[in-house]
Amino acid sequence: MTKIFAHRGASKYTPENTMPAFELAYAMHADGIETDIQLTKDQIPVIIHDEHVKRTTNGTGYIKDFTYQQLLQLDAGSWFSNKFSGTSILSLDTFLQWAKDKSLSLNIELKNNKIDYLHIEAIAYEMIDYYQLLNRTILSSFNPSSIKRMKHFSNKVHVAFLTSSRNKKLVTAAKELGATDLHINYRLLNRSLAAQCRQINMPLRVYTVNKMYRISKCLHNKCSGLFTDVPDQALAFREQQINKGVLE
Ligand code: G3P
Ligand code: CA
Numbered sequence: 001m002t003k004i005f006a007h008r009g010a011s012k013y014t015p016e017n018t019m020p021a022f023e024l025a026y027a028m029h030a031d032g033i034e035t036d037i038q039l040t041k042d043q044i045p046v047i048i049h050d051e052h053v054k055r056t057t058n059g060t061g062y063i064k065d066f067t068y069q070q071l072l073q074l075d076a077g078s079w080f081s082n083k084f085s086g087t088s089i090l091s092l093d094t095f096l097q098w099a100k101d102k103s104l105s106l107n108i109e110l111k112n113n114k115i116d117y118l119h120i121e122a123i124a125y126e127m128i129d130y131y132q133l134l135n136r137t138i139l140s141s142f143n144p145s146s147i148k149r150m151k152h153f154s155n156k157v158h159v160a161f162l163t164s165s166r167n168k169k170l171v172t173a174a175k176e177l178g179a180t181d182l183h184i185n186y187r188l189l190n191r192s193l194a195a196q197c198r199q200i201n202m203p204l205r206v207y208t209v210n211k212m213y214r215i216s217k218c219l220h221n222k223c224s225g226l227f228t229d230v231p232d233q234a235l236a237f238r239e240q241q242i243n244k245g246v247l248e
Helices: 019-027 092-099 120-130 144-149 170-177 191-199 212-220 231-244
Strands: 003-007 032-039 045-047 105-110 137-141 158-163 181-185 204-207 225-228
Touching (some): 003 105, 003 204, 032 092, 032 120, 105 120, 144 170, 158 170, 225 231
Parallel strands (some): 003 032, 003 225, 137 158, 158 181, 204 225
8 A cells, every 4th residue: 555654744734844743744644754854064964855944944054054053043933833933953863763663654865966965874874773763764865876875775774766857767777776766756657657666666656746636646556655745635535545445
């Protein structure tokens, strides 16, 4: 069955990539959580989508130029709604501690396609290993060089190549990089690609799927997972399809 991942947490209803977004996704019974990490000046992996803090905090500047302690002073909730003021940026460590005793799949996306943070792969891997979460985590990246660098631990953790590029040989390209999984923009999903992935047992997941007809397409193509800002709606739709007997 297609797993439903809350994209940046339940990000339609709460400030993305924050504890309220993750708590809500868990309360909604999402199968998994997708999140993004960047590295601070002192090499701490933190949960935030953009390289710059401007869009989702009350601060300004690049993550790479802040220490983790400095980042903690920023408000990462009030841009979304005053209801969330006082929400802070999370470290990956805090997120993993929170996830440890919850039956959630995790997708940690390394945001290293614009800034190629040195050692981000090993830093993330070691932390996930420390929390014994390798068996339910997928590491992903849009950066092909980063996927190659993760090849040596792809026997211990899923490594997904993320792409929005149309390429007839996408599966071969992902395999050649050493990826175990493929994460695609919803525009790239078609029956042939889904069948190819199933044939070679390469999990295929689709982002960011918010419209019901697109969610339906992922479910009916038996994708391994989909990423959505509205996990509640996707879960209800999946259940309805199962109850109708049109999905196994
Ligand atoms: O990991 C899937 C998806 O999150 C990739 O796009 O920009 O939302 O991180 P973006
Ligand atoms: Ca992401």
